[in-house]
Structures are given as structure tokens and as C-alpha cells.
Amino acid sequence: MAYAEKVYKVRNGKATKQFTWRSRYKKPDGTWGTQPGFDTKRLAEDYGNQQEALIKMYQWVDPERAEMHFGKWAREWMASRAPRGRTITTRWDRLDTHILPRWEHTPLIKVNWFDAEAWANSVSLTHDDSTASQCLTLMSQIMTGAVDAGCILVNPLAGRRRSRPAAVKQRIQQKATARAEGEARAADPERLLRVARRLGPLDGTHLLTTAFAGPRWGEGLALTKEDSLGERKEPHWGGFFTCPTLQLRQEVAEYQTRDPATGKKGPMFFGLEPLKTDGSLRDVDLPPFLHELILAQIERLPEKVSWLYCTRSGKCWRGSNFGRQVMRPACDGREALPKSKGHRAREKWDPIIPGMTMDLLRHTHDTYQAQIGVAEPLAFEQAGHRRPGIKAVYQHPTPDMRKQRLEGLQEIFERAMSNLGWDQIWEKSELISGIPPKRSLGAGKRAPRARSVA
Structure with a gap:
């Protein structure tokens, strides 16, 4: 049964008469979870009861895990994978060059499709559009791993189709035209x-x-x-x-x-x-x-x-x-x-x-x-x-x-x-x-x- 307890504020190393309420609830492993910062006892108890109800319905996510930074979880996820060596190298190249500079310190719970799509389109303006798509795919795989590990309930990137703004579409078309004009095709x-x-x-x-x-x-x-x-x-x-x-x-x-x-x-x-x-x-x-x-x-x-x-x-x-x-x-x-010392004529x-x-x-x-x-x-x-x-x-x-x-x-x-x-x-x-x-x-x-x- 969840309950609430007082948490007194401290000033100059001494407790004051001012206080807030902290919620206490029992986690699936039998330990007590805690969430501070509530203004009233009722709010703290309601929060604890909600967590225990979610636990009973197997829909609970540990708030501490949900607040884990994307970069920390990405490294955990990469360490648990065992694909071919070239695949590991390619994934780390995408993480180091593109993904982690933007998402390293973002909590998992705050990763959303709106920000991810906008970021991928910005990558498309300076790199190949396929690179941006590959980065989104890798991010989605990592977020799916976070769902499986109980860090979050839903992967917000799963099954989404990226819409490209006019500037990105124009750049893709320009590259395709240049490639068609200058690239060799199937050989006769x-x-x-x-x-x-x-x-x-x-x-x-x-x-x-x-x-x-x-x-x-x-x-x-x-x-x-x-x-x-x-x-x-x-x-x-x-x-x-x-x-x-x-x-x-x-x-x-x-x-x-x-x-x-x-x-x-x-x-x-x-x-x-x-x-x-x-x-x-x-x-x-x-x-x-x-x-x-x-x-x-x-x-x-x-x-x-x-x-x-x-x-x-x-x-x-x-x-x-x-x-x-x-x-x-x-x-x-x-x-x-011409023929020279050490080289025959060509x-x-x-x-x-x-x-x-x-x-x-x-x-x-x-x-x-x-x-x-x-x-x-x-x-x-x-x-x-x-x-x-x-x-x-x-x-x-x-x-x-x-x-x-x-x-x-x-x-x-x-x-x-x-x-x-x-x-x-x-x-x-x-x-x-x-x-x-x-x-x-x-x-x-x-x-x-x-x-x-x-």
C-alpha cells in the first residue's frame, strides 16, 4: 500500500519547519520506490497508488530508467548486440558522427518523433539522405531495445515515415540528376x-x-x-x-x-x-x-x-x-x-x-x-x-x-x-x-x- 511521508527543507545545515511530501510505493522486486516534491499528502498518495496500479497491470516503467540518457542506453544496447564486425563498425560510425552529438544527454522518455524527424532532415541537408534514414533506423532499433528492457513503454520512432521538406527534396533531386548524368550504368x-x-x-x-x-x-x-x-x-x-x-x-x-x-x-x-x-x-x-x-x-x-x-x-x-x-x-x-629508371614505358x-x-x-x-x-x-x-x-x-x-x-x-x-x-x-x-x-x-x-x- 502506497503512503506519503514529510520531507523537511534544510537551510544552513538545519531542518526548517517547511516541508514537502514524498510518495512511497512498492516496486515489482519488493523494494520501495520513491518520488519527492509533492505539495500535499493527497497528491503524494495518489501518485504512489497509480504506480502500484500500473505494476499490477504490468504497465509500469521505472522513472529512473525512463530518465536514463540516450547515450548511456545506446552504449548498453550496443554492448549486448553481436552482429558481424562490419555492422558494428557502421553503427558506431553513425552514432559517433551524427546521433550522439545531438541525442547523447537526452532522457529516453523525452525522445519523440517530432524532434527526431526535424533533426534527420537537418542531417539530409549536409549529408546523403540515406545517411539520415540509416541514423533514424538505428535510433529506432535502440529505442525498441529500451522498450524491451522496460525503460520506456513505447518506441515513439517505430513505424513512422519521414516527411521531407522542400529543401531536402530539392537536394535529393539535384544529386539524382548529377548521378544520372555522370555515373556509369550497366555495361554493354x-x-x-x-x-x-x-x-x-x-x-x-x-x-x-x-x-x-x-x-x-x-x-x-x-x-x-x-x-x-x-x-x-x-x-x-x-x-x-x-x-x-x-x-x-x-x-x-x-x-x-x-x-x-x-x-x-x-x-x-x-x-x-x-x-x-x-x-x-x-x-x-x-x-x-x-x-x-x-x-x-x-x-x-x-x-x-x-x-x-x-x-x-x-x-x-x-x-x-x-x-x-x-x-x-x-x-x-x-x-x-616514357621509360625511366625503375619503370618501363607505358x-x-x-x-x-x-x-x-x-x-x-x-x-x-x-x-x-x-x-x-x-x-x-x-x-x-x-x-x-x-x-x-x-x-x-x-x-x-x-x-x-x-x-x-x-x-x-x-x-x-x-x-x-x-x-x-x-x-x-x-x-x-x-x-x-x-x-x-x-x-x-x-x-x-x-x-x-x-x-x-x-
Whole structure:
């Protein structure tokens, strides 16, 4: 039963005759809760009775927990999570750079949608709009954790849709227009093959694998000579459908590590991690030409090299180095350099596909799938995307869908080769510094097609 007690004011270390009332009520754990500052005994008792009534209805929230600062709770929440390392790093980047400078000392009970939306729109004016949305999403996850922990009753950010003011919409449209005018899109196969020839077999095969099989950057780096290729075998019309596959089972990740509890920066991480989602764990069906090129790549690499796609010294690529040393010169062009001490002469390269990246090559793969009419169940599976909706439960890829996809990708390749007047991608065996080839990588020799066998 709640009750009230007098609290005498103190002046110069001595109690005076003036007093206020303090409410006392029993908390769920059996201890006594307290709330001071009431003018009358009746107000204090009413407050205590209300708390005990809420406790009986399982709707009570400890006022001390509700007054906890957002920053303190965010650190508790982060310490209790255990996602992949890159996810921890990204969350701490958002907290340190954007969220905590504004919300660090705000009590949980005082976080509301009106202030959060206005703040997110201010972030959109100086950063990408997606950054502001990601910050709101992370804040909502943290506030949901506060509800689950009994700090607050309701997450005020859950399920809310942000409305953007005119200034933010204008900035988004300006960025979209600039991106559409200056950014490379899906690559046409003829220019793609020209870049592959320019790069040579080692990096050119990597380029074509991304464009025609669609592994993510980290997934492609994690491919090894021993485990990259497999075979699909499915019942089909009284026999079996078989085709070679690219087995994606892990990825190479590179990021700045963070202490999960404090956010303190640690050393850089560069190594293998599990794939992010179940949908990313997949076998990608390979068209005949690409299967042949990957077999040749495996044959070409020395025994001591494990990675399928690697540097000239056989080591795993770093993303920034690959972009600077391989993609940018091959796609954007480069100036000629005369021979000098320690450097051989370098010919001039004209631009072929300015702005092309490995991520856009993955876009190219999915665009090719749409171009040849790949059925949705198979298109989502091969790209490693999670298909939304109930159709993801009811529809599944079939051998006929797979055959149609492989024939379509093979036709794109063969038509591009014909348009260029080539019978093989690389004109001759090319010596690669540190990794000598064992045989020519021409595309003239045919690999077995996907087939149905009785």
C-alpha cells in the first residue's frame, strides 16, 4: 500500500519547519520506490497508488530508467548486440558522427518523433539522405531495445515515415540528376570485353565473372581454386539437368574494428567472414564460356596461390588498391609514360567505360538477367537477393528456367564477340608478372553446355 511521508527543507545545515511530501510505493522486486516534491499528502498518495496500479497491470516503467540518457542506453544496447564486425563498425560510425552529438544527454522518455524527424532532415541537408534514414533506423532499433528492457513503454520512432521538406527534396533531386548524368550504368558487353582484353587474363577473368555471375566484391575475393567450382544436378524430364556452378560460401571483409561496448577504434580487420544473409549463400549457374575461363584461371595460377582472383604476387586484393591500380586505368584511361629508371614505358589508354566499378558490374549482371527475361525466382536466387512477398514462398527455380538463363547469357557473350570480330578474348598467352600462364585463355574452345541427360 502506497503512503506519503514529510520531507523537511534544510537551510544552513538545519531542518526548517517547511516541508514537502514524498510518495512511497512498492516496486515489482519488493523494494520501495520513491518520488519527492509533492505539495500535499493527497497528491503524494495518489501518485504512489497509480504506480502500484500500473505494476499490477504490468504497465509500469521505472522513472529512473525512463530518465536514463540516450547515450548511456545506446552504449548498453550496443554492448549486448553481436552482429558481424562490419555492422558494428557502421553503427558506431553513425552514432559517433551524427546521433550522439545531438541525442547523447537526452532522457529516453523525452525522445519523440517530432524532434527526431526535424533533426534527420537537418542531417539530409549536409549529408546523403540515406545517411539520415540509416541514423533514424538505428535510433529506432535502440529505442525498441529500451522498450524491451522496460525503460520506456513505447518506441515513439517505430513505424513512422519521414516527411521531407522542400529543401531536402530539392537536394535529393539535384544529386539524382548529377548521378544520372555522370555515373556509369550497366555495361554493354562489347565494351566490357574490350576492358577485359586490356586487363589481361588474370584481372579480365575477374571482371567477366562479376559481370556474368554477379558475386559481390567480397564474395568474389573469397573464391579459392579448390572450392570455387561445383556442379548442379537436378531431376528433369525423366533424367537430370546438370550445369557447372560458382560456389559462394564466404566473403572477404575489410573494415575498422570497434569495441562493441565503447565504440573505441581498434586495428583494421582484413579477412574472411560468413556471408551476411542466408540468401547470399548460393550456387550461381555458369554459362559455358565463363566456366571455361574460370577453369583456365585455376590452371594458370601457381600451386602456392590459393585465391582465384588475386594480385600479381598472389595475395588477396584490397578494395582501394584494385580500384586505383586496375579499374580506373582500364575503364577511365591513362596517360602515356616514357621509360625511366625503375619503370618501363607505358602506353596511353583511351577511356572505354568511364566510372565503371565492380559494384556496377554486379548491376550489369542483374540487368542482363532482366534483358533475357530470367524468371523472378531464379533472378533473385542468382543475385543473392531476398525476394519479398508471398511469391517467395510459393515459387521456385526450375531446370528449364536455369537453361533459359544460361543460354541467354551465352548468347550475349557470343553476339558481343561476333560484333567485335573476335574468336577469342585474349589474342595470345600473356605473361603476368609473378604468375606465368600455363596455356592460352582464348574463348574459341567451347566448354560443355548445360544439358539434360537421361
